[in-house]
Amino acid sequence: MTIWHIVFKSLRQHLLSTLVTALSIALAGGLLMSVWSVKEQAQATFTQVNGGFDAVLGARSSKLQLVLNAIFHMEASPANMAWDDYLEIKKNPNVELAVPIAMGDNYRGYRIVGTLPEFLQKTEYAPGRHFALHAPSRIFDATLREAVVGSFAAQKLRLKRGDTFHPYHGLTFDEKEEHAETYVVVGILEPSNTPADRVIWIPLEGVQKMGGHKVESVEELSAVLVKLKSPIAGRTLEQFYNKQGTRLTFAWPIGATMAELLNKISWFDKVLALVAYLVALVATGSILASIYNSMNERRREIAILRALGAHRGTVFGTIVLEAATIAAVGMLIGFGFYFGIMSIVGEIVRAQTGVVLDPFAWNPVLAWAPAGMIVLSALAGIVPAFKAYRTDVAEHLLPIS
Amino acid sequence: MPLLEIEQLKKSYALPGGARHTVIDVPWLTINEKSQVALRGESGSGKTTLLNLIAGILKPDEGRVVVDGQEMSALSEPGRDRLRATTIGYIFQTFNLLQGYTCLENVMLGMSFGPGVDKPFAETLLRRVGLGDRLHHRPRQLSTGQQQRVAVARALANRPKLVLADEPTGNLDHNNAREALALIRETCKENGAALLLVSHDREVLGQFKMVFDLARINKALSKETSEESQEAPLP
Numbered sequence: 316m317t318i319w320h321i322v323f324k325s326l327r328q329h330l331l332s333t334l335v336t337a338l339s340i341a342l343a344g345g346l347l348m349s350v351w352s353v354k355e356q357a358q359a360t361f362t363q364v365n366g367g368f369d370a371v372l373g374a375r376s377s378k379l380q381l382v383l384n385a386i387f388h389m390e391a392s393p394a395n396m397a398w399d400d401y402l403e404i405k406k407n408p409n410v411e412l413a414v415p416i417a418m419g420d421n422y423r424g425y426r427i428v429g430t431l432p433e434f435l436q437k438t439e440y441a442p443g444r445h446f447a448l449h450a451p452s453r454i455f456d457a458t459l460r461e462a463v464v465g466s467f468a469a470q471k472l473r474l475k476r477g478d479t480f481h482p483y484h485g486l487t488f489d490e491k492e493e494h495a496e497t498y499v500v501v502g503i504l505e506p507s508n509t510p511a512d513r514v515i516w517i518p519l520e521g522v523q524k525m526g527g528h529k530v531e532s533v534e535e536l537s538a539v540l541v542k543l544k545s546p547i548a549g550r551t552l553e554q555f556y557n558k559q560g561t562r563l564t565f566a567w568p569i570g571a572t573m574a575e576l577l578n579k580i581s582w583f584d585k586v587l588a589l590v591a592y593l594v595a596l597v598a599t600g601s602i603l604a605s606i607y608n609s610m611n612e613r614r615r616e617i618a619i620l621r622a623l624g625a626h627r628g629t630v631f632g633t634i635v636l637e638a639a640t641i642a643a644v645g646m647l648i649g650f651g652f653y654f655g656i657m658s659i660v661g662e663i664v665r666a667q668t669g670v671v672l673d674p675f676a677w678n679p680v681l682a683w684a685p686a687g688m689i690v691l692s693a694l695a696g697i698v699p700a701f702k703a704y705r706t707d708v709a710e711h712l713l714p715i716s
Numbered sequence: 717m718p719l720l721e722i723e724q725l726k727k728s729y730a731l732p733g734g735a736r737h738t739v740i741d742v743p744w745l746t747i748n749e750k751s752q753v754a755l756r757g758e759s760g761s762g763k764t765t766l767l768n769l770i771a772g773i774l775k776p777d778e779g780r781v782v783v784d785g786q787e788m789s790a791l792s793e794p795g796r797d798r799l800r801a802t803t804i805g806y807i808f809q810t811f812n813l814l815q816g817y818t819c820l821e822n823v824m825l826g827m828s829f830g831p832g833v834d835k836p837f838a839e840t841l842l843r844r845v846g847l848g849d850r851l852h853h854r855p856r857q858l859s860t861g862q863q864q865r866v867a868v869a870r871a872l873a874n875r876p877k878l879v880l881a882d883e884p885t886g887n888l889d890h891n892n893a894r895e896a897l898a899l900i901r902e903t904c905k906e907n908g909a910a911l912l913l914v915s916h917d918r919e920v921l922g923q924f925k926m927v928f929d930l931a932r933i934n935k936a937l938s939k940e941t942s943e944e945s946q947e948a949p950l951p
Contacts, residue, residue: 317828320821324816324821327816328815328816618812619813619814620825620829621773621797622773622806623806623826623828623829623870624798624800624802626829629829708773709768712768712812714887
């Protein structure tokens, strides 16, 4: 019969309030860990995702709009650029790879992007990793109406090799805007956990010559993805396009552009974190209220323990330990909430951006949040523990009249 | 050899007006090892207060309480807790069993703050009081008489030298009261513990050879100097 046994008995005796309080801790802890983890993972991921390129060249606009449009396939294309501009940067001795992309169509909300086969062949989207296809898929023929579908888009649209579809005009789905051209799916990409997973890739000419598009589209592009031989060369190109020129924008480096965006919305992270902290504080307050309210009915029990020889300190420690145990149980359940919230948020982020958040990724918050909640709860337990400490033994041992 | 010695013991409580009301003023009381003594006291005579002073639950205003050679009244509160946990067993009128614990756990709880848990001994005690088949029952699953038996087993769990019993039969019917009293006396004798029992029940008091009248030894009640402890004939 140890102090743990007494704590366990007490928690079991007040099972309902124990469970309700533990659940409030679980929700608060799960929320706190999720907010923190999403914030840090999103910051790390969005500033690291560059699709394997160092820069984006596009029509005159903001760098951020270019990056969101060409790398994350989120924003609308600011304007088109000329084919000759692509040829020019491709010949630049500092450029290792330049891949043109053209946009303007979708299939049931998933963006169709026209590009050259070399995008799928040569792009190293992460160090040492190239796009791979599900066997027996193949890359589209640049001269035919064929498509390679990103893994996430294929899963959501239930497209498989051999399926056909008609593109829809515009970047948002409208049933009335169906194109007459029929495309055949010849390949499905293996998951790359990049925005490319949400895209249907077709030959560049397919977008340029799609029925209903402007005639000049044939000679136009949405952007050019640029991989430099040396990242430092970007400064020269930035100088050339952004400072001296007036027609085009060279968004370099991609990570810094995204970091700039995240900095602008960092206040939102702070608000979310503050809300999570407040929820955690309220939850630990509920431990205080729950145990404190039960103290009146438990004073006789405490008096009996004292009459049997328990020290005041033992009684005090038991109550503090009880509060800490409720928090520990709550945080164990909280990990369930954490994985649940992370899975839902991860799915939403993946659907919107193609970026994958890993619910099982280690983050220091998974250690300090539970430890913090347990310590905070133990501190909250001091108030009822003090009440228990001061219990008048003789008075509470008297027969109840 | 004296197990319990009380000298010039005084305890008073503050009244709302600031004055103090003396409830215990016992000049002298001695109880020997392994003896069985009854203390006769009516309601309000301070008998529970006296037992709480002996057990170290209350601290006296003046005087000495010496239990097993240790001056309880001079010890710090943790010291009194320790002495109580190792030397004294307490049986209450309302049993004071913990409802969330089984019979066995209630008895083991009586050991845990003292010499340490000895589960086989706890089971032996419960079998001795006739509850061998109720080890894992909770108090509310037992009759009143059975609950008192658990309380008896718990009071003996820490192998005490002194058992204090405060109106232990007050909540029992006639038959159960007689059985409980016999059980308390027998088990104390078997375990070598002295017994100090307070009651106002003549039948209970009639079972004891040595009975003190609290009205005589507590000057706070009688306003008279108590005489030396004596075997008082029952009225």
